Amino acid sequence: MDLIKNIVIVVVGLLVLLALLFWMQGSFTPGRVEPGLLSEKSHATENVVVVTAHYKEMDHTAEAVGSIQSKSTTNIASKILASILTVNVKPGDAVKKGDLLITLDDRDLNSRLEQSRNAVDAAKATLDKATRDRERYESLLKTQSITQNAYDDMVSAERIAKARLDQAQQQVREAEVMRSHAKIFATSNGVIIEKSCDPGDLASPGQSLLTMYDPGNLRVEVAVRERLAGRLKIGDQVRVMIDAISKEMTGTVEEIVPSADQASRSVLMKVGIPRESGIFPGMFGRISIPLEPVKFLVIPAKSVRKVGQLEMVTLKVDKKINTRAVRTGRQWNGDIEVLSGLNEGDEVVVPAAEA
Known part of the structure; x- marks a missing residue:
């Protein structure tokens, strides 16, 4: 009896195990589709507009980046040693030639002038x-009341007195010039961009007190790779982009430094740009360097749609509509470059409104 009982237990266990395996495979689920047998959803191709993927020759450019710089930056410095009394400008102020910028203490200079x-x-x-x-x-x-030597001494004394007068007058002119240095004026029109002094500071000869630039003479200084430098020459027109103000303009190559940087293997080029509001020295700038035209596989940009992180297009294949993932690149005038996923001649479905 025990043997029969054990056999029944084993058989029941095997049946339960088999039922579990069938349930895990979905055998008890109605309407199950076998793996690999799901047909791709297709639609009829009537009343759809298709465009053939094709190669298109387009202008190709390379970019060089740099910074906005002024053609003329002026450092305002003192020519004398004196205390600063007033500073009449601050960074951002526009000044004109002849405007009074800084006043220095001229009491010592006035005293020297008075002495002279x-x-x-x-x-x-x-x-x-x-x-x-x-x-x-x-x-x-003439009456021979004195000797010739005595008269000659008087002539010499007169000449010496005249020379000393000339020397004293020259010292007056020098003192007047020194006193004029106590007032520092703008030497040209421009905008103050840096102030490195305050009233009470001691100004020394040659010490920079203010820095100004001419906003009407700006240019982009860019480092161009050696292999691209030969494509540009002085006078060429290039496209310039100023990202900070979302501005695009045409610039002129004004200077090419005839020396390459050994570390970056690049050549410095200076491109003049038209005067625009909102552009300041130090801003980031880019230029486009024209290259040989290149052929790209393109399709209409509107035929590409985003599905999450994927880029998808709809194709017409054998009179059916299918979907395919692609990878795209740059865009030109409504077309988009296809990097992978399509071949030349593939028929891409375009929304009717965009055809």
């Missing part, structure tokens, strides 16, 4: 006396 003028007065008095003495000695010489 007093020295001139003294020299004039000395010259007047020397002239009168020479004239008197000249009369005495």
